[in-house]
Amino acid sequence: MRILLIEDNEKLARIMATALREQGHALDRSSDGVDGLHLALSEPYDLLIVDLGLPELSGLEVLRRVRADGTRDVPILVVTARDSVEDRVRGLDSGADDYLVKPFAVAELLARVRALLRRGSGSADAVLKVGETELDPARRRVRHAGEPVELSPREFSLLEYFMRRPGVVLSRSMILEHVWDYRSEILSNVIDVHVRRIRKKLGDPAGERTILTRRGMGYCFGQEEP
Amino acid sequence: MSAPWPQPLSIRGRVGVAGTFAVAALSLALVSVFLQQLRGWLDHELDLHLRAEAEEFVEAYGQRARSGAFDARLAQELVDAEEGEVGIAVWDAQGRLLAANADLDAALRPPPAPSSGVRYDDAWRADADLPTERRLVWTQPERGGPIGTLVVASSRRHANGLLTSYTRLALILVPGAIALGGFLSWWLAGIALRPLASMVREADTLSAARHDQRLPQPGSGDEVDQLATAMNRALHRMQTAFKALNGFAADASHELRTPLTILRGELDALLAKAETPASQEALESCLAEVDRMTQLVQGLLNLARLDGGVDTEHAVDPAAVFAEVLEDAEVLASEKDLTLVRSRWESLELRANPPLLRQLLWNLVENAIHYTQPGGRITVGVERVHDACQIVVRDTGEGVSPELLERLFEPFFRVRSDAGGFGLGLALVKRIAEVHRGAIAVESTLGAGTTFTVSLPALKDSAAPPLSS
Numbered sequence: 001m002r003i004l005l006i007e008d009n010e011k012l013a014r015i016m017a018t019a020l021r022e023q024g025h026a027l028d029r030s031s032d033g034v035d036g037l038h039l040a041l042s043e044p045y046d047l048l049i050v051d052l053g054l055p056e057l058s059g060l061e062v063l064r065r066v067r068a069d070g071t072r073d074v075p076i077l078v079v080t081a082r083d084s085v086e087d088r089v090r091g092l093d094s095g096a097d098d099y100l101v102k103p104f105a106v107a108e109l110l111a112r113v114r115a116l117l118r119r120g121s122g123s124a125d126a127v128l129k130v131g132e133t134e135l136d137p138a139r140r141r142v143r144h145a146g147e148p149v150e151l152s153p154r155e156f157s158l159l160e161y162f163m164r165r166p167g168v169v170l171s172r173s174m175i176l177e178h179v180w181d182y183r184s185e186i187l188s189n190v191i192d193v194h195v196r197r198i199r200k201k202l203g204d205p206a207g208e209r210t211i212l213t214r215r216g217m218g219y220c221f222g223q224e225e226p
Numbered sequence: 227m228s229a230p231w232p233q234p235l236s237i238r239g240r241v242g243v244a245g246t247f248a249v250a251a252l253s254l255a256l257v258s259v260f261l262q263q264l265r266g267w268l269d270h271e272l273d274l275h276l277r278a279e280a281e282e283f284v285e286a287y288g289q290r291a292r293s294g295a296f297d298a299r300l301a302q303e304l305v306d307a308e309e310g311e312v313g314i315a316v317w318d319a320q321g322r323l324l325a326a327n328a329d330l331d332a333a334l335r336p337p338p339a340p341s342s343g344v345r346y347d348d349a350w351r352a353d354a355d356l357p358t359e360r361r362l363v364w365t366q367p368e369r370g371g372p373i374g375t376l377v378v379a380s381s382r383r384h385a386n387g388l389l390t391s392y393t394r395l396a397l398i399l400v401p402g403a404i405a406l407g408g409f410l411s412w413w414l415a416g417i418a419l420r421p422l423a424s425m426v427r428e429a430d431t432l433s434a435a436r437h438d439q440r441l442p443q444p445g446s447g448d449e450v451d452q453l454a455t456a457m458n459r460a461l462h463r464m465q466t467a468f469k470a471l472n473g474f475a476a477d478a479s480h481e482l483r484t485p486l487t488i489l490r491g492e493l494d495a496l497l498a499k500a501e502t503p504a505s506q507e508a509l510e511s512c513l514a515e516v517d518r519m520t521q522l523v524q525g526l527l528n529l530a531r532l533d534g535g536v537d538t539e540h541a542v543d544p545a546a547v548f549a550e551v552l553e554d555a556e557v558l559a560s561e562k563d564l565t566l567v568r569s570r571w572e573s574l575e576l577r578a579n580p581p582l583l584r585q586l587l588w589n590l591v592e593n594a595i596h597y598t599q600p601g602g603r604i605t606v607g608v609e610r611v612h613d614a615c616q617i618v619v620r621d622t623g624e625g626v627s628p629e630l631l632e633r634l635f636e637p638f639f640r641v642r643s644d645a646g647g648f649g650l651g652l653a654l655v656k657r658i659a660e661v662h663r664g665a666i667a668v669e670s671t672l673g674a675g676t677t678f679t680v681s682l683p684a685l686k687d688s689a690a691p692p693l694s695s
Contacts, residue, residue, distance in 0.1 A: 009484055009488070011488045011492075012484060012487055012488050012491070015487075015488060015491030015492065015495065016491070018495070019491070019495075081480040081481075081483040081484060082480065083527075101483075102483035102484055102486065102487045103483050103484075103486035103487040103489075103490055103516070103520050103523075104487055104490070105490050105491075105494060106490070106491050106494050106495075107494070152553055153549075153550065153553065154550060154553045154554065180550075180554075189558060189561070190554045190557050190558055193557040193558070193560075193561055194557060197557075
């Protein structure tokens with residue numbers, strides 16, 4: 001996949017570029033907004049990674065102009081030090097598909113890039129089916145191997161988030177952002193407990209067929225797809 | 227105000243008391259001067275009357291006396307002819323009573339020494355005041371005249387009656403005037419202080435968390451207006467200082483994020499290539515520290531962000547908002563073999579920022595879970611107490627000693643240094659309560675447990691029945 005990274009911090013850009021290249025992506029780098037926008041509009045990238053704090057032209061402006069171009073349905077991952085709800089909303093309104101807040105781990109970046117490159121499909125209300133598990137978002141019902149499964153609201157939201165992205169490793173902070181709306185360091189323990197309970201209810205207490213643990217990265221529903 | 231003295235009185239009370247005393251002093255002075263004047267005036271009237279009677283007697287005697295010698299019979303005749311309530315007595319120069327009518331005892335008493343009393347035309351003098359009578363003494367100016375000393379006297383009954391009724395009237399009017407004066411000063415002080423009282427109410431609604439709020443200025447240019455202006459200037463200076471401080475905290479936190487990201491990235495890359503267990507361990511330790519610093523930066527930003535102004539105007543039912551938090555908390559509690567129970571769980575409405583409200587409860591419950599030994603119990607309740615929504619989190623944990631209790635909400639304060647975290651959780655809870663115009667209180671007994679109570683103003687028209695209790 002071809003990725004454009006617009007990041008003005010040299011060291012950070014190098015780390016990100018190295019990691020992405022190791023994943024087999026073709027990577028172009030740009031260190032300011034004007035140059036980055038020009039590249040983004042002239043080359044057919046599969047993904048843009050844009051830092052919001054750019055010289056010459058702000059990241060938000062780059063986002064707006066790329067989206068205004070109309071021909072670009074390219075997914076955009078925003079990287080920023082600003083993480084308030086208002087900042088997020090502004091970023092997402094300007095056309096960002098995901099929002100990565102500094103400081104982040106490289107694994108987190110890679111997980112998000114993977115998720116964006118394989119964006120979730122299907123309409124919001126269609127019944128999701130992965131392996132033996134079926135989830136009906138409209139009726140809020142879950143069946144596993146044909147048997148109905150009773151889930152708490154939180155467990156349901158969590159399972160829905162997993163099942164919308166089968167085969168994609170989801171990091172803890174991605175899970176937190178999508179399923180929880182308050183932040184706490186201790187919440188990752190809560191994720192683990194919820195995941196354990198869901199597994200048990202799906203008849204997979206060891207986590208071998210449904211929600212798989214990816215050490216140091218997060219969780220993945222079903223086998224990771226190459 | 228049930229507290230007795232020496233409770234300091236309000237300005238209004240003091241003005242009322244001062245007004246009462248002022249009116250009392252003024253009206254008592256006026257009444258006493260008036261009664262004194264009235265008494266003098268009545269005496270003067272009486273004196274004029276007595277003098278006329280006496281002169282009439284002397285004139286009648288002078289017309290009818292044939293010889294220069296004193297004619298006691300004529301004198302007695304004239305004295306007896308006297309009508310009305312005037313008593314007349316004639317004394318000779320030696321102090322013998324020559325003629326008198328029996329109407330008045332005073333006239334019968336020997337006249338006093340000529341030196342005392344007031345003189346009229348150098349001959350009349352009013353005798354010293356007797357309480358019930360008034361008498362005038364006239365001494366014939368020429369020596370050897372037929373009459374030595376003439377005494378006329380009258381009862382003071384009418385005058386005294388008038389004085390008594392005026393005094394009675396004063397006894398009724400003066401307390402009335404005092405009460406009225408006191409009430410009027412209290413009332414007027416109330417009117418004068420009303421702008422101040424409304425300013426106090428306005429100032430009370432200023433939230434500690436909202437530095438952009440100002441007192442309304444009446445624009446009248448009077449003292450209250452000047453006070454409001456001065457207070458607003460002070461508030462503005464505080465806001466500026468606060469903004470500078472928080473802007474610094476926010477900027478510093480943001481600036482730290484990029485280097486932290488780089489640090490992480492470099493350490494991750496090194497860790498992937500680490501060849502010896504020792505270097506791997508060192509790198510992992512470094513990464514753990516980067517994580518801690520990241521958490522610290524996040525915690526500081528969360529705190530600083532609250533001061534930048536947040537939207538707390540969503541109408542929410544905390545009982546509903548908290549449902550998810552409790553689900554997470556139950557999960558965490560059961561992992562530690564703790565019982566999490568709801569006590570009162572009332573449905574009500576308040577204005578709030580739902581994510582912040584969830585964060586508030588989560589931090590409190592997480593804190594309770596952290597400091598409670600396995601087997602303990604954590605109770606969470608939401609209830610309406612008067613106009614407030616009370617969120618209560620009670621644990622059966624180790625408790626906090628009284629001297630540390632008030633420091634719990636200070637940033638970076640930790641009861642146990644090995645507790646992990648940075649001691650920002652409860653500071654954040656307090657700030658969240660404050661931006662919602664609420665407050666937090668804590669009670670604790672060592673070895674028995676701790677209770678946190680957050681009070682937030684509830685909306686009045688939300689009389690929903692309790693969901694369960």
